[in-house]
Amino acid sequence: MTSIHTNISAITALHTLRSITSELSETQHRVSSGLRVKTASDNSAYWSISTTMRSDNLALSAVTDALGLGAAKVDVAYTGMEAVIDILGDFKAKLVAAREPGVDKAKIQKELAELKNQVVSIATSASFNGQNWLSTDIPDIFDETLNRSSVVSSFVRDAGGNITVKSLEVALSETSLFNLNGGGLLQADPRDFKTVGGLRYPYATYSDGTQAMSTHPFNQRGSRPGYQTFAFSGAFTFGAADTISFDITVDADDPADVPPPHNPGVSKTVVIDRSTVDAALGTSDGVIADYKQYTAVIARAMQNGGASTNAFVTTFTTWDNDLKKYVDVPDVIGFNTSENSGLNGSSIQITNVSSTIGMPGLAATAISYGPRNSDMTLNFEPFTVYSDTVVSFNLAVENETPLHYSFDKDYVNGLLGITSGEISTSAEMALLLNSLINRSDVTITAAGPGTITVEPDPNLHKKAGSKSGIAFTGVNVSIEPIGTRNFRDIDVDQHPDMIDAYIGYMDIVTSKIVDSAATLGALQKRIEIQSNFTMKLMDTIDKGIGRLVDADMNEESVRLKALQTQEKLAIQALQIANATPKSILSLFQ
Known part of the structure; x- marks a missing residue:
């Protein structure tokens, strides 16, 4: 059918041309951009995934930079630690030389002083970007909430879309040689619990090597029979x-x-x-x-x-x-x-x-009572309970089976409403003991600024002599024994009798510092592995994104040529279809 109102052939040819033009435009877009999914309208799911992953890759790139920064910090600390280990070897050799009879110990002490100054200088200089792991200023270096330094190691997105930035943690208590408030590897440990508020007898002796505090783990009273x-x-x-x-x-x-x-x-x-x-x-x-x-x-x-x-x-x-x-x-x-x-x-x-034969010494006597020693006075001294430390003790009245008690910093802080873990008064110590022991037959009272009385009820505890008694036993502080010697205080000239103890001390602290260097070396390797993995992961993510959104250029080029040919044919078909009305007009001429 031929109509002068509607040119069906032209419409069909135009529709075909439009379709081909649209496909050609899309193909040309893919060829020019290299992407088959460039906008959300191309494929919303793939576009969303690829956009998110590109963002994650940028974050991973920042992680790589952070790892580089962390590696630099670890490298500086490790270099300083290695140098210190070498100097400590020389230092120990000087101590051994000082043992020889007739050696001028004053001159050796001058050499030791210079070596000590060099160790301090290395520790102070081992800083990168303002961070120093060998010389620190931490109020409580043993508090894990304060002594941590970290290196960003990874960026993780879980299945729920939650983002987590992972870090490698470093405890500066394991690397610090000198800390402003004490506790460094070459310093005395400041965590002196003393008599634990009077629960044990004062310490009086030190071991030769570490000069670690030696305490009597008890405080007890008793008596003998009449x-x-x-x-x-x-x-x-x-x-x-x-x-x-x-x-x-x-x-x-x-x-x-x-x-x-x-x-x-x-x-x-x-x-x-x-x-x-x-x-x-x-x-x-x-x-x-x-x-x-x-x-x-x-x-x-x-x-x-x-x-x-x-x-x-x-x-x-x-x-x-x-x-x-x-x-x-x-x-x-x-x-x-x-x-x-x-x-x-x-x-x-x-x-x-x-x-009947006289009195060969034996005679009537007054009664001799065996004393009842079931009460006690504790000589209180202030002390501080430090993080990650548990204090435990046993209490027994008369000959009962001892009962066990323990407390830590969190317990003390919760009881006293503080954050420092410090028990500064006899009243606070009495409160602590009452809260732990909680016995109706034992009264614990702060009798004065430096005394605490522990008094069993005499109506319930009447035993006398060796059957009587009260004892705090098994007093234990989980971090003891603690070192009480300072590296910088070593003096063979003033204390020649301490040379063997100094040598023992150097063995111990050198071993600790070698362990710290090993920890840093392991951290160096971990950072290297993590850095290599992160870069490989970024490459892998790029490949994954490419599989989702990149165009296949071979396929697109072939398709482009085909569509260009189809476009030419469609234009010719449209021209032919538009020529038909001219033929009809010629019939009326």
């Missing part, structure tokens, strides 16, 4: 009808020491006759020649009368400084309670003494 003594007055002989008798009373309560009711103790009667003497000594003449024989006879008589269950008789020895051994104390005999009567008291008394 006892009586008498002097043997000379040899004597029992006749067939002779006797000596007496009563022995043990473990009565001391009315002046504990509240009522008061137990009067356990009494037994002891009788000595000739048969007892002969049985005890293996003789038949009734003769007691010396104090040791008399002791053996009394012991046999106490056994016969049932008194040996709760008391015993003994002789004594003393240390002889000239002979360097214990020697007997002649002619002295004693009575002690065995403290096994089941009673709280620890007393002993001799009464109702009677004899």
Whole structure:
């Protein structure tokens, strides 16, 4: 059908030309840009992914730069550490030389002083971009919230789109040689817990190498049982009808020491006759020649009368400084309670003494009470609980099983409402102990600026003598022993007797610094590996983005030629279609 109103052929040819032109334009765009996805309209999903990944690649590029900066910091610290290790080797050699008799120690000390100055100079100079890992200024170098330095290592986006920047952490407590507030590898450790507020006895000795604090891990009180003594007055002989008798009373309560009711103790009667003497000594003449024989006879008589269950008789020895051994104390005999009567008291008394052959030293006595030492006074000194440190101790009253307690900086801070971990007053220490021990039968009170009393309830703790007592034992600070020597204080001229200790100290600190250098070396390798990985990762991401959005130029060039040919044919078809009306017009001419 041919129409003068509608040129269907031309419309079809025009539509074809437009379609080809559009495809040709798109192909030319790909060829010129090299991208098949350049805008979100090309492919919104791929465009979004590629845009995000390009942004991440820029971040990774910044990570690479940061790794380079971190590597420079580590390299500077490692270089300084290596130089210090070399100097410490020379320093130790000088100390060894100072041991030789007749050596001028004053001159050697001058050389040591220069070496010390050089170590300080190296530590001070080992700085990069204002950061120094060998010479630091950290209020508490052992606090992990303060002593950290970091190197950016990676940029991570997880499946949920969350971004994380990872870092390599460095504890400056492991690298610092000198810290302004102490605690560097070549300085004394400032974390001196002293007596832990009075829980333990003061320290008095140091080990030779590190000069590390040595403490007594306890603070305890106790007592001994009540006892009586008498002097043997000379040899004597029992006749067939002779006797000596007496009563022995043990473990009565001391009315002046504990509240009522008061137990009067356990009494037994002891009788000595000739048969007892002969049985005890293996003789038949009734003769007691010396104090040791008399002791053996009394012991046999106490056994016969049932008194040996709760008391015993003994002789004594003393240390002889000239002979360097214990020697007997002649002619002295004693009575002690065995403290096994089941009673709280620890007393002993001799009464109702009677004899048919005189009194060979034995006589009635006043009661001797074994003291009740179940309370204690702590001599408080201020101290600070440092980070990552646990203080533990045991407490026992009388002969109970010790109970274990512990605290750390977080506990102290939470209890006192502070951040420093410092226990500065006896009242704060009493509060700490009460919060930990929390016993209704033990009262802990700050009695003054430097004293704390620990008092068990005498109504509940009545035991006396060696059954009584109170003890803080197993006092332990997790970071001890701590070094208390400073490298810069070494002086062989003023302290020639300390040279061996100095040499031991140098062995220890050199080992620590070698460990620190090894840590830095490992960090150098880690940064190198991470830097190489980051660059490879950036290249891989670029490849991944290319697979999503890059155009295949071979395919696009072929397509471009095809579309250009199609465009020419479409133009010719349109020309032919537009020529048809001319043919119709010719019919009317």
